[in-house]
Amino acid sequence: MTKRVVVGVLLAIVASAITASVVVVVGQEGRGGDEEKVPPLKAVEEWTPYTLPGTPVAGLALPIDYGPFHMVAPETDPGPYVPFPTPLPGVKKAGHDVRESATLDEFRDHDLFFEPPYIPAGWELLGAHAETVIWDDGSSWDSSFVLYYTRPEYFGITIKRFLVAPDGRVRLVANPEAEVTYTLGEIRGVPVLYDRDPLQIHFLQGNVLTQIEAPLLHLDELIKIADGLIAQTQGGSP
Numbered sequence: 001m002t003k004r005v006v007v008g009v010l011l012a013i014v015a016s017a018i019t020a021s022v023v024v025v026v027g028q029e030g031r032g033g034d035e036e037k038v039p040p041l042k043a044v045e046e047w048t049p050y051t052l053p054g055t056p057v058a059g060l061a062l063p064i065d066y067g068p069f070h071m072v073a074p075e076t077d078p079g080p081y082v083p084f085p086t087p088l089p090g091v092k093k094a095g096h097d098v099r100e101s102a103t104l105d106e107f108r109d110h111d112l113f114f115e116p117p118y119i120p121a122g123w124e125l126l127g128a129h130a131e132t133v134i135w136d137d138g139s140s141w142d143s144s145f146v147l148y149y150t151r152p153e154y155f156g157i158t159i160k161r162f163l164v165a166p167d168g169r170v171r172l173v174a175n176p177e178a179e180v181t182y183t184l185g186e187i188r189g190v191p192v193l194y195d196r197d198p199l200q201i202h203f204l205q206g207n208v209l210t211q212i213e214a215p216l217l218h219l220d221e222l223i224k225i226a227d228g229l230i231a232q233t234q235g236g237s238p
Contacts, residue, residue: 052194052219054185057174064174066184067191068164068204071174082209083168084143087135095134102127112145112161112208117228119149120221123157126150155215159225162209170202170209187223188230201226205233 057064057071064071072078087093099106102125107113110130129146141163149157164170172193174182183194193202198215201222210229214222 052183052185052196053223054183054192054194057182057184062174064184065169066193068168068170068209069191069193069202070169070171071182072171074173074175076173078171078173081171082162083165083171085141085163085165085168085207088137091139092136093133094136097132097134097140099130099132100127104128107145110145111142112163114145114147114159114161114229114232116147116159116225117232118224119157120217120224122154123149123151126156155217157212157214157217157225159229160211160213162211164204164207164209166207168207170204187227188234190230192226203230205230208233 062071062073063076070078101107104113104115104125107128107130110132112130126148128148129144130142131144132140133143134140143163144161146158146160149159170193172182181196183196185192185194187203190203190205194200195202198213199217199219199222200211200213202209202211203226204210210226212222212225212229214225
């Protein structure tokens with residue numbers, strides 16, 4: 001056996017050993033020891049949804065109206081993403097109150113307050129963010145409420161609710177030629193809009209817009225979160 005052949009065999013053996021070592025490390029990633037009960041991290045390709053349920057916007061002629069959503073081409077100005085309610089004539093904005101806390105107790109009187117019926121195992125509440133618009137006539141409107149969930153070594157889950165004008169349309173820019181674009185779907189009869197980059201779902205109930213963002217979360221889990229919130233608002237069971 002020549003020296004070149006021997007060296008080649010040794011390199012192949014070393015490469016195999018490194019590969020095996022890497023596989024072991026990946027398999028253990030995300031575990032906090034034997035007492036850890038939540039599942040380890042999965043490979044990105046296992047968590048990223050490649051097929052969203054519904055009709056992709058790609059290839060469709062714009063503009064598109066779907067439920068409360070109005071999607072326009074990139075070169076078009078869509079207007080404000082969330083159309084805020086118009087105050088009474090002569091009333092002007094006097095202030096903007098922002099509150100944040102690691103617990104929910106102080107927000108239970110907020111008009112947009114909610115507690116998700118379902119959050120995937122392993123994620124815990126990191127904090128809440130609430131905003132209120134104050135008018136010069138002494139009135140106030142709770143305008144947004146956000147919950148943040150975290151899990152060690154994972155991306156977080158963010159759930160936002162915004163106050164929208166009655167019969168307001170949510171305006172977005174959609175590129176039908178893009179490889180990754182919006183998908184039109186439905187949950188419990190409610191039109192939803194999926195976005196894959198990052199993974200999001202948008203839906204409007206009454207005059208409240210909900211947006212859930214969870215990068216690399218499994219699509220089934222995202223749908224369970226949305227389904228629970230929609231059922232909760234409809235007065236049904238998740």
